[in-house]
Amino acid sequence: MLKDVKFQAHRLSVAPMMDWTDRHCRVLHRTLSAHALLYTEMLTTGAILHGDRERLLAYDPAEHPVALQLGGSDAADLVAAALIGEAEGYDEINLNVGCPSDRVQSGRFGACLMREPELVAECMAAMAAAVKVPVTVKCRIGVDDQEPSDSLFRLVDLCVQAGVSSFVVHARKAWLKGLSPKENRDVPPLDYPLVYRLKRERPDLTIVINGGIASLDETLAHLEQVDGVMLGRAAYHDPAILGQVDRRVFGRGEDIDAFQAVELYRPYVMGQLAKGVHLAAMTRHMLGLFHGLPGARSWRRILTVEGVKSGAGIEVIDAALAAVSGAQDERRLRRLEAGEAA
Incomplete structure (x- = not known):
């Protein structure tokens, strides 16, 4: 409709x-x-x-x-x-x-x-x-x-x-x-x-x-x-x-998940960093991206603690993303093991 x-x-x-x-x-x-x-x-x-x-x-x-x-x-x-x-x-x-x-x-x-x-x-x-x-x-x-x-x-x-x-x-x-x-x-x-x-x-x-x-x-x-x-x-x-x-709402296009959003945002972040914009000016808006998902706390902690440091760059986002990916992989593994045990 x-x-x-x-x-x-x-x-x-x-x-x-x-x-x-x-x-x-x-x-x-x-x-x-x-x-x-x-x-x-x-x-x-x-x-x-x-x-x-x-x-x-x-x-x-x-x-x-x-x-x-x-x-x-x-x-x-x-x-x-x-x-x-x-x-x-x-x-x-x-x-x-x-x-x-x-x-x-x-x-x-x-x-x-x-x-x-x-x-x-x-x-x-x-x-x-x-x-x-x-x-x-x-x-x-x-x-x-x-x-x-x-x-x-x-x-x-x-x-x-x-x-x-x-x-x-x-x-x-x-x-x-x-x-x-x-x-x-x-x-x-x-x-x-x-x-x-x-x-x-x-x-x-x-x-x-x-x-x-x-x-x-x-x-x-x-x-x-x-x-x-x-x-x-x-x-x-x-x-x-x-x-x-x-x-x-608009009936057009496909869903974008948090991982895709980070990748789509990445070129913008790189461009702004090259202009001298502080990483935290951008990452502060990203804190809720993985809300309710495994690894969300690590994502927020890394961006908050590391993102405010002088000279912080795209590697901070990469580290935070890796933490989320690791947490989600671990959760999938636990579910798989629980299913096999059952």
Whole structure:
């Protein structure tokens, strides 16, 4: 049945995650899925306009399709940053209306913008008029004492009038006072049915659901109700889950296992090492590749201990891979012996 589904990258995306989804992480994720939509970390307009633009916006061509997520609330600055992102070749410009951190709130962007839907719509209209690539919104269902069925629908409807047709909805409120950003990912209850209702009552919109989704089985269940699923921590801590995405979600391609992902990632690592990039900048994203498999602990230990050393090179990954292979061979041998004994 999936083979008949028209290919659309938003069916499965990997969430923008601060300090995690940098360019090295995204290339690793791309080795596992050719079709998932990848997102940058949230980048503030100030950082893009006044910071090290080349470092912040650099990405590998293999990452496409890849979206740039912006943080900001000044329409002129957002337009300027969006134009830069478009010129750099990003496939989508996304506005963060969901991050609950104090630093983000003090800058008047992120989840606190749920209280200013008119401002969000003004910013989205300005960006939509300025760039040719899609502009999208990633939001919460509400903040603090807001009634989600009111706050979410109002934000969406105003943004639709501004020219937006695609929304990623983290299906829980954000509590801006009293909860840390970490607690805001777990404590407020999830309300998937509200997001389903949004899609049902606004069928012409592209609605992607996010929040607490931990497996591809859950992903497929959500896809019965909405247009797409955005995976966050599940994809980062257990990236091998992405190796089944092309077949199970997009209905095209074959599964990629962790061993294949390492081999596909290897040329990129070699190229970055030659440019002076520290090995740990890349291997830190690989720690979960063999999650739940024999040798996973040795894999993590070798990458963590040896990968941070000065001059660490590809031999560290080779040693870690050998440890995993050895552990899996030993397990197979034990199973064979047990079977023969039986």
